[in-house]
Amino acid sequence: MSSSGHFRRPKEGSNVVKILLAGNPNTGKSVFFNRITGIGVIVSNYPGTTVELMEGRTKFNGREITVIDLPGTYSLGAGSMDERVARAAILEEKPAVVINIVDAANLERNLYLTLQLLELQTPVVVALNMVDEARKRGIEIDHEKLSKLLGVPVIPTIATRGEGIRKVVDTALKVFDRKLIIHPMKVQYGRDIEAIIQKLEKIVEERLKTFPRNMRSRAVSILLLEGDPEIVEEIRKIDEEVARIARDFARKIEELHGEPASLRIAKERYGVAHSIAKAVTTRYEKKVLLRDKLDILTTNIYTGFPIMIGVWISLFALLLYGGSFLEELIVFGWESYIAPLIEKELSYIIPNTFIYHVVSRGLILGLEAGLAVVVPYVTLFYIALAILEDTGYLTRMAYLMDNFMHKVGLHGRAIIPLIAGYGCNVPAIMGTRVLETRRERVLAAFLITLIPCSARTVVILGLIGQYIGLLAVLSIYALNLGIVAISGLFLNRIIKGEIVGLVMELPPYRIPHPVPVLKKTWIRFREFVYIAFPLLILGSLILSSLEYSGALQPIASLMSPIVVGVLGLPALTGITLFFGVLRKEMTLEMLIVIFGTTDFLAIMNITQMIVFTIVVTLYFPCIATFAVLGKELGWKTATLIAISTIILAIAIGGITNLILTHF
Amino acid sequence: MSDKDLGEKTEECLEILFRLEKNNKRVKTTELAEKLGFPPSSMTVLLQRLANMGLVNYEPYKGVKLTDKGRKVAIKIIRRHRLSERFLTDILGLDWCEVHEHACKLEHAITDKIEEKLDEKLGGPTVCPHGNPIPTPSGKIIFEEDVPLSELQPTDEAIITRIIDENPTLLRRLIAIGILPGVKITVKEKSPLGGALVLKIGDYEVAVGCDVASKICVKTSTPPHRYRHRVRRRAKKHSKI
Numbered sequence: 001m002s003s004s005g006h007f008r009r010p011k012e013g014s015n016v017v018k019i020l021l022a023g024n025p026n027t028g029k030s031v032f033f034n035r036i037t038g039i040g041v042i043v044s045n046y047p048g049t050t051v052e053l054m055e056g057r058t059k060f061n062g063r064e065i066t067v068i069d070l071p072g073t074y075s076l077g078a079g080s081m082d083e084r085v086a087r088a089a090i091l092e093e094k095p096a097v098v099i100n101i102v103d104a105a106n107l108e109r110n111l112y113l114t115l116q117l118l119e120l121q122t123p124v125v126v127a128l129n130m131v132d133e134a135r136k137r138g139i140e141i142d143h144e145k146l147s148k149l150l151g152v153p154v155i156p157t158i159a160t161r162g163e164g165i166r167k168v169v170d171t172a173l174k175v176f177d178r179k180l181i182i183h184p185m186k187v188q189y190g191r192d193i194e195a196i197i198q199k200l201e202k203i204v205e206e207r208l209k210t211f212p213r214n215m216r217s218r219a220v221s222i223l224l225l226e227g228d229p230e231i232v233e234e235i236r237k238i239d240e241e242v243a244r245i246a247r248d249f250a251r252k253i254e255e256l257h258g259e260p261a262s263l264r265i266a267k268e269r270y271g272v273a274h275s276i277a278k279a280v281t282t283r284y285e286k287k288v289l290l291r292d293k294l295d296i297l298t299t300n301i302y303t304g305f306p307i308m309i310g311v312w313i314s315l316f317a318l319l320l321y322g323g324s325f326l327e328e329l330i331v332f333g334w335e336s337y338i339a340p341l342i343e344k345e346l347s348y349i350i351p352n353t354f355i356y357h358v359v360s361r362g363l364i365l366g367l368e369a370g371l372a373v374v375v376p377y378v379t380l381f382y383i384a385l386a387i388l389e390d391t392g393y394l395t396r397m398a399y400l401m402d403n404f405m406h407k408v409g410l411h412g413r414a415i416i417p418l419i420a421g422y423g424c425n426v427p428a429i430m431g432t433r434v435l436e437t438r439r440e441r442v443l444a445a446f447l448i449t450l451i452p453c454s455a456r457t458v459v460i461l462g463l464i465g466q467y468i469g470l471l472a473v474l475s476i477y478a479l480n481l482g483i484v485a486i487s488g489l490f491l492n493r494i495i496k497g498e499i500v501g502l503v504m505e506l507p508p509y510r511i512p513h514p515v516p517v518l519k520k521t522w523i524r525f526r527e528f529v530y531i532a533f534p535l536l537i538l539g540s541l542i543l544s545s546l547e548y549s550g551a552l553q554p555i556a557s558l559m560s561p562i563v564v565g566v567l568g569l570p571a572l573t574g575i576t577l578f579f580g581v582l583r584k585e586m587t588l589e590m591l592i593v594i595f596g597t598t599d600f601l602a603i604m605n606i607t608q609m610i611v612f613t614i615v616v617t618l619y620f621p622c623i624a625t626f627a628v629l630g631k632e633l634g635w636k637t638a639t640l641i642a643i644s645t646i647i648l649a650i651a652i653g654g655i656t657n658l659i660l661t662h663f
Numbered sequence: 664m665s666d667k668d669l670g671e672k673t674e675e676c677l678e679i680l681f682r683l684e685k686n687n688k689r690v691k692t693t694e695l696a697e698k699l700g701f702p703p704s705s706m707t708v709l710l711q712r713l714a715n716m717g718l719v720n721y722e723p724y725k726g727v728k729l730t731d732k733g734r735k736v737a738i739k740i741i742r743r744h745r746l747s748e749r750f751l752t753d754i755l756g757l758d759w760c761e762v763h764e765h766a767c768k769l770e771h772a773i774t775d776k777i778e779e780k781l782d783e784k785l786g787g788p789t790v791c792p793h794g795n796p797i798p799t800p801s802g803k804i805i806f807e808e809d810v811p812l813s814e815l816q817p818t819d820e821a822i823i824t825r826i827i828d829e830n831p832t833l834l835r836r837l838i839a840i841g842i843l844p845g846v847k848i849t850v851k852e853k854s855p856l857g858g859a860l861v862l863k864i865g866d867y868e869v870a871v872g873c874d875v876a877s878k879i880c881v882k883t884s885t886p887p888h889r890y891r892h893r894v895r896r897r898a899k900k901h902s903k904i
Contacts, residue, residue, distance in 0.1 A: 079835030106867050109841045137866070229831075251753065251786070258789045258796075259844065266838045267845060295868075299852045299861055399852075399870035402859040411872050412859065436832075502872030503836050506861060 017065045017176050018093055019169070022086060022117060023101035024110050025072035026392070026507035028129045030516045032101055032159040033069040036169060043523055051085040054523075060169055068093065074109070076116040078230040080436060090122055091213040097172045101127045104134035104141050104156070105508075107281060111273035114150065118184045121216050123175050126154040127168045132161075133508075138286040146280045151185040160513050189268045192256055196249050197221050207242050208235075225250050226262040291509035298396045299506070308400055311393070312419065315384055319377055319423045323454055326376030334371060339364045357548050362541035369583040370529070370536045370624075377454050378528055381423040382521040385416075385431075389520075390512035395504055402502050408488025409495070410435070411502040414444045421451035425625040426528055429632055439497030442633055446491060446641050449621040449629070450484050450648075452477070456617050458585040463600060463609045472610070480617060483652065531631055532624035539582050539623045552578065566654040567611050568661060570603060580616055581623050587616050607660040611653045619649035671771040674740050675699060676709060677718065678770075680729055681737035689726030735802050742798040744770040745791035746781050752792045753785060762792060795827065810883065812848075813858055813876035819850045821881035833875065840869055842879065 019036075023029045037056025046053055054069040070089055071082035078084050090098060100117055102110040117124050128143050147154035153171045157164030174180035189197065200221040204211075211220050212234040223231040224246035236243040250261035257264045297303045343360050350356040388394050394416055402412030417431035428448045432441045452460060464472045546552050552575050556563075559574040572594050580587035595603045604612060620642050621629065629638035679698050683690045696706040707723070714721040718733035729737060747766035751757040757765070773781070782788075782800070790796055809824040823846050826834060837843065841864050851868060852861040858873045871879070 073839070074841075075835075075839035077835050077839065079832060079839055083839075106865070108865060109867065112839075112841070139866070247753075251788075254790065255786060255788060260790075260792075263834075263838065263843060267843060270841070270843070270846075296852075301852070301855055304854075395870065399859055399861060400854060402870070402872045403854060406872070406874070412870070499874075500830065500833050500836065501875035502859060502870060503833070503840055503842070503875055504870050505840060506868040506870050 015064070017060075017063055017173060018096035019065060019067045019172055019176075020090060020093060020096050020098045021067065021069045021101060022090065022098050022113065023072060023129075024074050024103060024106075024113060026505060027072070027101045027103040027106075027110065028159045029069065029072055029101045030520075031513050032099075032127065032129065032157070032165065033067060034513075034515045034519055035159055035162055035165050036065075036067050041519065041523065043527070046085045046089070051081050053085070053089065060173065063173065065169070065173075073113070075113055076120070077226070078228050084230060087120075088213075090117070090120060091215065094214070095176070097123045097125060097176045099125050099127055099168060099172055101129050101159075104128050104131045105137050105139055107139075107141060108270075108273050108277035111276055112270060115187050115269055115273060118150070118152070119187055119222060120219050121184070123182060124152045124184065125168060125172045125175055126150065126152055127159075127164070128154055128156045129159050131156045132158050136287065136289060138284040140282045140284065142280045142282070146276070149185065149276050149279065151183045153180070153182065187269065187272055189265065193253060193265065193268065196253060197225065200225065200246060200249050203245055204242060207239050210238070212238070221246070222265065225253065226265050227260075294509050295396075295506070298393065299399060304396070304400050308397055311388075311397070315419070316422060318384060319381060319454055323377040323380050323423070324458070326380070327372050330375055331368065331372050334368050339368070354548060358541065358545040361544040361547075363537060365544065365582065365586075366537035366540035367533075369540065369586070370533045372583070377424045378427055379521065379525055381420060381427060382524045383517065385420065385427075386517040386520045387512050390510065390517055392507045392509050395506050398502070398504060399506065407492075408447070408485065409443055409492030409499070410440055410488075413502065413504065414440060417444055417448060418451065421448040421453060422457075423454055425449060425451065425453050425621055426532060426628045427524065429625065429628045430524070430527070432632065436500050437497055438633075439495050439499065442637060442641075443488070443491050443495055445629060445633060446644070447484050447488055449625060449641060449645055450480070450487060450618060452480055452617050453584070455584040455622070459588055459616050460613055462585075462588050463613050467601060467609060468606060476610075476613060476617070479614070483618070483648070487648075528628075531627050535623050535627045536582060543578060543582065546578075562650060566650060566657070567615060568657040569608050569612055569615075573604075573612060577615070577619065581620055584616060584622055587612075607657065610660060611657045614656055615649045615653040617649075618652060619646050621645060672699075672701075672709065673713065674736075674771055675767070676713065677729070677733055677737040678740045678744065680719065680727065681734065681741065684729060689728050691726050692723075695727065738798045738802045740770055742800070742802075743773045743778055745795065745797040746778065746785065746788070747773065748791045749785050749788050749797075750781055753788075795825070809880040811877045812860065812871070812879040812881050813873055815850045815853075815860070815881065815883065817850050817853050819883060820847065821850075821883040822847050824880045824882050827878050827880060833878075837875075837879070841865070841867075842869065842871075848881070 021029055021033055033054065033056065037058050041054055041056045043052050043054050045051065051071055053071070056067050056069075058065050058067065068089065070086040073080070073083045073086050076083055076087045076090070078087075090096075098117055100114050102114060114124070114126060126146070128141060128146070131141065134141065141156075143154045143156050153175070155164050155168045155171060157168060159165065171180065175182060188194065197218065201217045204217045204221050204224075208217075208220075211217065212231065215223075220231065220235070224235060224243070227247075227250060232243055232246070235246070253261040253264055259267075298307050342364055346360045346363075347356060350359060385394075388397075398412035398415055400412070401415040405411050405414050413434050414432070416434060417428045420428035420431050425448050428451075429445050432444045432448070435441050435444060460473055460476055464476055546555070555578070556571060556574040559577075560571045563569050563574040563577075564571050573591070575594060576587045576590040579590040591600065591603060592598055597603065600609065620626070626638055626642055629641060633641075676695070676699060680690060680695060683694065683698070692706055692710065693703060695701075695710075696703045699706070701709070710719060710721045710727055713719045713733070717730060718736060720728045720730055744766050747769040748762045751762040751765055751769070779800075788797055812821070812823075815821060823842065823844050825844055826837060826842075842848075842862075846864060849863040850860055851863045853859075858876070860871050860873075860876050862869050862871060
């Protein structure tokens with residue numbers, strides 16, 4: 001994807017049909033989206049947010065259709081960024097039809113969103129999804145009756161098998177073309193609230209000439225009574241008096257019912273959803289499914305933790321063995337076949353030897369660094385993550401880890417990106433998007449940069465593992481975990497901001513569908529390549545020009561007070577740290593190049609090796625990580641984090657050096 | 664001595680005592696001192712004074728309890744506190760999350776006359792901005808015997824009564840996912856070490872962190888006082904293992 005991708009496109013001919021997919025999380029929305037669209041999916045951030053919207057195009061009965069997958073939300077208030085974006089898209093992307101994907105097994109809660117969609121008075125077609133799963137749970141929905149009650153078409157579907165999807169799209173087309181006229185139900189509130197809504201509606205109609213985003217007066221009135229911050233703000237800008245009157249009315253509701261108006265309205269809307277769901281649902285004897293047993297096993301105190309640790313170990317093993325195997329394969333192929341080819345080609349094009357050396361070395365090392373990290377680790381990790389995500393296991397893990405994460409100012413959901421950090425920091429930092437507040441994201445991202453990724457693991461194993469032993473390796477990991485925990489405790493105190501605790505649905509276990517898994521992997525992979533590759537190449541070009549112009553030596557001597565004085569390392573190792581910025585395991589490779597030996601004991605003693613490893617593990621996150629930090633959190637924060645890690649590395653390295661040389 | 668002359672600290676002490684006393688048990692002096700931010704030594708002096716005024720029943724080492732007279736004063740202060748909160752949100756337009764602290768200061772400056780006028784101006788509100796009941800002028804308080812969700816144990820069933828939080832983001836999130844007053848829940852799992860919970864609501868499951876759970880109040884069929892025993896018994900059972 002391109003980060004600068006624009007959500008708004010130039011105006012198109014009206015013959016392009018626009019379909020928006022709305023629905024709760026875990027309703028099979030993404031499977032549905034993938035069923036309609038092909039591979040050519042555009043992912044773009046909604047302007048000014050980190051919320052992603054997926055957009056695909058397809059042809060149906062000779063018509064061109066644009067499908068936009070809105071973020072999965074439980075409601076359409078202004079509660080979270082996702083909800084704001086979903087609502088904004090529904091109100092602004094016009095003309096369009098909304099396909100509301102509804103989980104048949106959870107009709108009542110899903111209808112809450114449906115009712116809000118109807119209140120916004122947008123054309124809606126309901127896809128009653130996962131009817132097979134509902135049936136397994138002993139739930140049968142009368143979709144014809146549901147359609148009659150809601151006043152919009154309701155079509156039963158099984159998205160995973162593609163059943164009913166054509167019919168949904170076909171119906172949506174008919175609604176778009178106004179060949180099928182729908183008469184959505186009016187969500188009726190209690191008598192007193194209804195009276196207040198109608199009073200406010202009249203005032204709104206009289207006083208306002210234009211409504212924000214072309215909403216109807218009833219929708220505006222209800223949102224005002226609910227105290228929706230976004231709408232209240234917009235109305236206040238148009239007519240302060242209307243906002244004041246609405247607040248008075250809201251207070252009246254509160255007096256009448258003894259609870260805030262927003263809560264009362266939500267409650268009544270749930271009431272409507274409840275009575276509709278009740279009228280159309282028949283329940284049979286419920287079978288206990290295997291997945292329910294699995295659910296109990298994975299969340300139970302006694303079995304949940306061992307299972308979780310098992311999953312972690314498998315994930316690490318996959319990344320460590322599978323990843324490094326793939327990496328070696330790629331590096332071997334690259335160095336023996338492709339790199340010489342590039343060198344040869346470049347030597348024809350560039351006659352100047354200096355520029356030739358800079359460009360060829362820079363290009364080759366940069367691309368190699370990218371390929372060696374991206375292809376094996378990132379891709380493998382993404383696939384594993386997508387599978388864990390789509391089965392529903394990640395949410396259980398977040399639940400189990402919630403209490404631990406609280407200690408460092410995060411909540412359960414942050415465990416996912418933190419673990420991802422052991423594979424590669426870059427996708428891990430992108431993964432912090434699952435966290436709601438900026439505070440949590442900054443905190444989690446900082447901690448991730450301290451976690452030894454697979455590249456750093458290579459250094460730890462190559463130096464400490466080879467020359468000292470397994471116990472020492474484990475102590476390095478333990479020390480690292482300690483540093484992460486202490487940093488977390490410390491940052492928790494200094495970073496200010498809102499904390500929203502864990503509230504998260506645990507969806508029933510499902511077998512992941514391969515298409516969304518692969519598509520998700522592909523989209524994340526593409527994103528990573530866009531961020532990391534240009535910087536890797538640029539970085540290595542700069543580095544190689546420094547190297548060939550002989551500027552590295554003076555820089556190394558500039559660094560020597562720290563490298564030699566504080567850390568007690570050989571002066572030339574400072575240069576290797578420069579290369580480590582590209583890719584951490586290059587520190588080892590550069591040691592070999594600079595010192596001309598593979599016997600590291602000839603270069604450093606045991607103490608120096610330990611200090612070197614600690615410094616490599618902690619100092620400046622590699623350039624790809626830095627890039628993603630900058631993109632996700634802003635360059636100021638990224639620079640601050642980078643500087644802090646350098647200071648931390650020097651401090652911990654220096655202390656270790658002091659302790660080890662004196663005792 | 665009339666309650667008009669009570670000092671700010673004294674009033675604060677009665678108010679907190681009322682909140683801690685929910686289960687009609689004696690409150691420990693140390694607990695009270697901690698909540699008030701008082702050194703325990705001056706706590707004793709203050710309690711002795713309150714006991715002399717007939718507001719509390721204080722026995723050293725056993726703890727402290729409000730007398731009927733003391734309870735009346737406490738309820739009056741709570742009424743003023745919650746009215747102040749309404750005043751701050753409704754008239755001054757302050758945000759939910761910040762009104763509590765300001766109201767703590769404001770409540771002590773309110774006289775009977777101001778209280779009456781405030782009530783009139785606000786149109787006789789029945790609940791504070793956080794949904795907690797405002798006591799009537801005669802001191803009646805609609806008192807629901809609810810407990811925080813975080814105290815429940817697996818297999819417990821309960822009905823949500825209110826959400827005591829001023830954070831609107833959280834409140835909206837809870838409403839959206841279907842956690843709101845009147846909803847029936849079953850506790851499915853509770854993790855040890857602090858206690859995040861898995862709740863069953865209708866046909867779906869929601870995990871809530873312990874911090875969130877402590878802000879959700881529920882009514883169970885089990886009376887609250889029986890709860891303490893159950894919790895303790897469970898704790899014992901665990902320690903044996």
